[in-house]
Every structure is written in C-alpha cells, then in structure tokens.
Amino acid sequence: NASSGATDVISTVEFNQTGDLLATGDKGGRVVIFQRETESKGESEELGESGEYNVYSTFQSHEPDFDYLKSLEIEEKINKIRWLPQQNAAHFLLSTNDKTIKLWKVSERDKRPEGYNLKDEEGRIKDISTVTSLRVPVLKPTDLMVEVRPRRIFANGHTYHVNSISVNSDGETYLSADDLRVNMWHLDITDRSFNIVDIKPANMEDLTEVITAAEFHPQHCHLFVYSSSKGTLRLCDMRESALCDKHSKIFEEPEDPGNRSFFSEIISSVSDVKFSHSGRYLLTRDYLTVKVWDLNMEKGPVETYQVHEYLRSKLCSLYENDCIFDKFECVWNSTDSVIMTGAYNSFFRMFDRETGRGVTLEAWRESSKPRAVLRTRRVYTGGRRRRGDVGVDSLDFTKKILHMAWHPAENIIAIAATNNLYIFQDRVNAENL
C-alpha cells in the first residue's frame, strides 16, 4: 500500500531507529513526521500485518535566510534529517539546511495541569481578591498533543553547503560535512565544533575535488568515511590525529580505460555513501552504478550493480540538461542482503546481493486507487521487446527518485517522488524480494 503527502518537493527521508517514526524534509524547510499505527484497534496482530503511517507532526524547521556578507540567499531546503537514538519518552532529530543544523525535541503531551491558583482556565491572571483558598494543581488527561521544540542550533560551522550529517554511535557527538570540510559537534555544545577534515586548498583555483557525503561507522565511534567527487572513499580514524586529512584507508577503483570519456570523472562522483548495518561494508552510488565495498579491501568494490547503463550513450545530453549532476541516494535493507537506489521516470532499483539480480520498480499510484502495488518495470535496451517496456527516449528525466529510506527491521520502504511520499510494505514474507 502507499500513502502520499506533502505539498512541496521532498528532499530527505529517514526512519528512526525503531522504524515507528518516519521523517521527511522538504524544499520549503518543513519537516513532516509520520508515525506507524500500532494495533490500536484491539485486533491481534496477524503475521505480516503492519500498521499504516499517518502524519504525527509537522513543523517549520528552517526559514529562508540571507547572508549579508556575501549577498547570497540561503535556502531553507532540508538537506538531511537524522534521528538520535531514543533515550527517554521524547524523540530527538537533527535537521540541516545548507548552513545550519538544528536539534529538535519531539514530545507528546497527553496530560495538562489544571487548577492553578493565579491563572484561570484560559491562562488569564486572576484578580487576587477573588482567590479565597489555595489548591494544588492536578494533572488531567487531555487530547494527545505533539510538541516540537528546537533544543539546539548549531550555526556558523560551515562556509560551504552542508551535504551530510551523521550521529555517532557514542550518542554524544555527530558530524556534519560540507563541500570542503567535515566538522564534529557535541550535541550539547553549539558554540564550537571540531574540524576533522579540511580539503580546502590554499589557492581556491587549485580546487579539483570536493566532499560529497560522510558517515560515522555504526559501531566504531572513532571511524568515519567520506566520499569525493572523484569517486574515492576515505576511511578516517579519529584516534590517529586531530585533523583527519590523512586517511587511514582510501578506496578507489582504477579507471576502466575502455570506457573513458570526457564524462568519466563526473559519472564517477559518489553521490551517497552508507555503511552496512554490520559495519563491514560500504555502499556507494555514482551516476550509473551502485557499488558494495569491503572495508578490508581498498583496491576496488566487491560488487557493482548497473542502475541504468543504457544512459551511458546519453551522457552528453544529460550533461547539457544537468541531469548528470543529480545526486541519488542508496540504502541497505535491514539484513544487508538487498540494496536499493533511485533512477528516473519514477523508477527505482533493488538488487539482491545473494543472487546478483536487480529489479526495476515504479513509484506510481493510479489516482483513483488509494493504494498502489509495486509494479515491476523494464527499460527496453534491445532484444525482444515486451509489452510494458519503456524506451530509453521516453524516460521522464524530471521524475527522479533521489531520496529513500528502508525500515531498520522490516521490509517497509519509503520513496520520495518529487512531492509525493510512497510507503511500500511487504505484506508477504520477504522471500519474494
């Protein structure tokens, strides 16, 4: 089944650690949090039966800003959202635009104090003369209210555009990365951060490579990885030095001389990097492929999957219309056995690592039907043409699936398709994936 929401272009999607909450950020600076309904109707939970996601809270995270020094606008678009591990009844998430990271506290209130001495029911100050006796206010149940408050604002840490944030497994720190630098923050301290990577050259005209994504290792709090526009991955160990400009390991695939073109570098630029849940592998996305890397092997990926190889002959047109610069995300499933990434024409791809096979799916819903069933699609690239195949030239390049998330434990995926959010749930067992 699928549900849609949001009136603005969704720019990030993220489940929390239990998967009960799903947050989306959009171009307008808003965050919408969905909550999974539990079996509140009193029915016993059937095998595979899972609740729907409904809107839990909506708030304005970032507002458009203006940098007076440089006479430039700062977009309010939410680039990334990351949840903190839950420690008490409240939920915390980090949201960031190009420049400022904010920590939000999401809490529920279902009781309210009643019976104040000095205030009346509406909160107006009472006339003292009418107060004849003292009483203790009591907590009375009330309708559930979700409150979202900003708890920290981490500003002025970045000169360039923030592309990633990642919460550390230590539960106390997180990193934020922009085009040239990676900073580490303590969640409680907003007036300073540690710069742990700086690739800005002394002379900006010598700049040939930028940071595209960064992430902390899921278990080792001293390790993090960052990817670059030249297709390299650098694993850094913070124990080695304060400034991790020197990497511990560098992962790079040697260039294929047969496929060399003027676009080789652009299509090798890594748009997203994700550690596997196990912490043993890395998943990267470049323009035409997704690759799985083993942390123990630096000389190349252990698996490569073609996302849309048929675009290789169209690179010039895609360069002209800027599509070649689209940044697709990639995700692991809960057991690290399946990987998923987006493509064009509202298509997205899933690859089964055990069989090596990939499938193309479409995020689409007939407007008359409230629910959609995932359809397998095919792009026609030669050979026998089947019914339903889509020709390469009929692909709609404005319908990009850039952002997505996979539930941490179950086969539930959230796909952002421009303004719409699709949540697909596997109602049968996971075997058919």
Place this chain on the structure above:
Amino acid sequence: MFSKGTKRKFSDGDEEISDESLVGARVASSYSLQRQSLLDMSLIKLQLCHMLVEPNLCRSVLIANTVRQIQEEMTHDGSWHMVTEAFCGPGQSPSERLVATEVLCRSREQDAEPKLFSVISYEGCREEEVVADETLCSVSVSDTVSNVCLAGRIGQCWEKSELSGVERDEEALEDSRLGSGEDEEIDTEDGASTESPKTTGQVFGTFEIKNSSPAPDSALEELFSDVDTSYYDLDTMLTGMQSAPKMGPYDILDSLAPSHSSPSIVSTPKCRSDLNELDHIMEIIVGS
C-alpha cells in the same frame, strides 16, 4: 558519445572514397567539433554562476575539471595552436579565441599543465593593453566577453564564499581590465549584476576618460556642438561624468545587453586596429 577512439560510420555511401585519409579527417573533425561544442557548453554552464543562491560547488568543480580535460587534450592535439592562428578569424566565436589566448599566456609562464584559471593572478600583459589603449569610447558590450573572465569567474565562483566585500571590488576591478579580448569590452557582468552601484562605479572608474582622446565618431561631436552645454554640466555633476559629449561609463551602461544572465552569444563589432595591435602583442608574448 565522446569517448575517444570510437569510430563512426561514414554514412555518405554514394560517394566513392578514394582517399582513406579523407575519411579519417572527417572523423577527426567531427570529433573535434563535438569536443569544441562540449567546451562551449561547459563554459556557458560555468558562466551561470551568478545567481542569488550560492552555486553548487560540486557541480562547478566537475564542470571546470571537464573544461580542463578538454583543454589539455586540445593542447596535446595541437588544436590550441590552430585556434590561436584563427585568432582574427571572422567566423570564430569569441569565446574560443579568448580561452585559447589565456591558455597561451599561461603556458608561457610555466611548463606545468596549463591552467585555464586564476585570471586573478593573470599577467599584466592584458592590463597594459587596456590602459594604453585610448579608444576606450569604442567599448562594446556583449555577453561573450564574460567568457574571457569565465576562467576567472570559476575561481570567483568558489571564491564567492570566501570573499569579503572589499575583495570582490578588487576582483571586479581586475576583471574590468582583463575584460578585453580583441575589443575593449568591459566586464559588466561581474560589475553590474550582483554588486552594489558603488562597485559598478569603481569598475567603470578604472577607465580613464581622457579629454584629449580622439572621438571615435567626429560626427558625434558635430551633433552636439550646438547644444546648450549648461545642461550637460548639470548632467555631469549629477552623474559624475567627466566630459559630456564623449561616451562615458553610463553611456556604456545603456548599451548593455539587457539580461546578463542570458548565455546567448552576441556578436561584437570589432575594432580592427585593436585587433591588430593585440595580435601583435600576443605574438610577442607567445614568442611565435
């Protein structure tokens, strides 16, 4: 499409090809044509850096690297040489000439791989020409001129985040001097678009308007000779122009292309005398 070594089918099957090298030449020229158009496309993409929102640094870097790659290949091919020979060619688009010239200027300085950028540290060879040239009134403005400073702009695009207001003025200053290809073209794009009027004033202020400089069109003088000059004096006072009838900075402003953001290449009227002089200087610099 652009991968080197890809052979293309020669589709003109009717003609009998006696000379095999002819086929090869056509293949090669088609490749270099495509390469050239890719270069032009890339330069235009970099040109659109002046937006309200800070440009995407990753995209700019990738495009700049692509341009560098093409330029390197063209240098090895010897195509750069061909482009510079056609410096005064009428049919050639200004961007090619100007880009080529920059490269040559630079490669003379160092033997390392020729850098297309760092116009900021650009040698004074251009500066001298501009200041020395007295036919400033013949300044014509086009969008293509930005291509010259494009290279500089790449640095600027990235620099934008780092620059303070003061630095930007300085850059605009430099650009205005460098803004001449074969013509004395003011880099108005940088001066007029995102910067304050004060900076624009500064940009134009670098040009010395000499009263003694010969008017490009003496008919213009005649036209205004019988006009009551008192009005012009008032005008001068208000607009800060030094001399009224001559083309001053604000006249140049009027003749600006309307939209600085449109990338269309406008053909520029040429100043033949400037061209020859510049060409001469270029030859000296390049040491040909």
